[in-house]
């Protein structure tokens with residue numbers, strides 16, 4: 001039995017067989033062949049090509065069933081390339097015959113010319129196609145060289161995926177019916193892969209460093225997303241302990257479900273608004289089921305991560321309309337596209353950046369792609385005519401940026417008005433506070449922004465200079481750092497002074513201990529993943545606001561994150577002892 005510690009990012013425990021996903025590139029050696037071997041090599045290539053087409057047809061059907069028609073179209077493109085008689089089939093045959101080289105190298109070289117051609121076209125849809133060609137090349141060349149990779153869509157039912165890393169889009173493609181959980185070597189607590197795992201509702205542990213290495217030779221694994229443990233080949237005692245733990249967990253969740261219909265009000269009667277964070281429209285109804293009062297953060301960039309082509313205005317509109325319908329009259333806060341950084345693999349980025357988190361991401365990316373931005377704004381505005389919608393911009397660092405973003409909205413409003421298309425002219429336009437410059441200037445922004453949503457995932461990253469996706473510095477990623485708490489306090493104060501609603505929508509809001517502090521600092525709205533709503537509600541109903549204010553006052557005195565966390569843990573344990581036992585207890 002081998003036990004690895006990692007970062008728990010999505011709760012629950014899963015036990016099952018191992019599927020190691022290896023995303024290393026398939027390599028082909030350029031081996032010279034004798035003229036007599038030409039037909040044999042061509043036949044080898046044809047076999048690999050036909051088998052790949054058959055495999056892709058299966059993958060297409062699975063993807064269609066699990067992620068819908070549009071995202072599944074990627075695989076039709078792959079099949080089309082493999083059926084291209086002139087540019088692929090003939091080109092590989094000619095290369096084998098004329099250059100007298102093996103099928104592996106001939107195929108790899110032809111795919112490389114396709115790749116180079118797509119890369120030379122500057123449009124983002126072509127660079128995405130280049131990635132598809134690389135993927136396809138790995139599939140075919142891997143077959144020829146025997147370096148078979150297991151892809152996300154191929155894992156057997158009941159598997160626990162072990163991988164060095166998963167991009168957000170690979171995580172999105174995990175088949176919920178087949179994959180019971182995953183663990184990766186890399187990644188941090190608030191990486192988007194972690195966020196998607198939570199949305200899928202499967203246990204996940206990231207940043208374990210040695211999972212892929214340890215998985216070699218192991219038969220089964222437990223992924224403990226509550227405690228951040230990955231246990232390979234567990235012994236009978238451990239399996240029995242986990243069976244008991246599962247039973248306890250089930251009982252705990254039953255009692256949390258009963259909370260869904262109750263109000264989120266402190267024991268001294270102060271209402272706290274509990275909203276949900278979503279990545280996909282169908283999660284809106286999960287938020288309602290969990291007792292949420294609306295959506296405080298809709299991460300719309302996931303529309304791009306599940307599709308091979310740029311979403312159209314209709315794609316946007318339909319997604320927003322579906323989310324709104326799921327909320328049955330509750331408000332929907334749509335964040336404009338936050339692409340870049342880890343929400344585009346480095347390979348996929350049009351121009352690879354050395355420091356993508358400090359580079360062309362979020363609102364900056366939108367300003368560089370005005371047509372794309374306008375398309376999204378049109379859809380948001382159109383949907384605002386159908387129900388309570390708010391809009392906010394990510395990663396605002398200066399007033400100029402906020403104004404520029406608003407100007408786009410105004411222009412799009414004018415266009416719609418000219419076309420006679422309905423929209424809500426009074427829709428609230430707010431901003432995320434995710435960088436220290438925005439937090440420090442919150443009083444200035446409060447004159448122009450209709451509301452603030454504090455994104456602690458990025459605010460912690462940028463305040464403490466800790467990459468949120470890097471497991472090597474994960475222990476330093478701490479929202480309880482006094483510098484972060486002071487920034488949050490200032491934003492809440494600035495908002496209150498000018499009657500601008502303030503919420504926190506980073507992962508830290510979902511931590512009931514931290515939520516005590518936030519409420520004590522004056523926060524009245526928390527936006528979290530739907531599964532965290534009941535636990536938060538239990539905490540809110542058990543505590544008075546006066547107690548929260550006392551807690552916040554005391555927490556502000558400490559000068560180290562460790563002291564703050566220990567203090568909050570202690571207070572929370574006194575308030576809801578049974579809630580915390582359910583969260584952090586276990587075998």
Ligand code: PEP
Pocket residue numbers: 190297299338434454455456457458459505506507
């Ligand atoms: C944040 O940064 O806290 C946030 C909510 O945005 P995202 O996690 O999508 O970057």
Ligand code: MG
Pocket residue numbers: 394434455457458
């Ligand atoms: Mg962010």
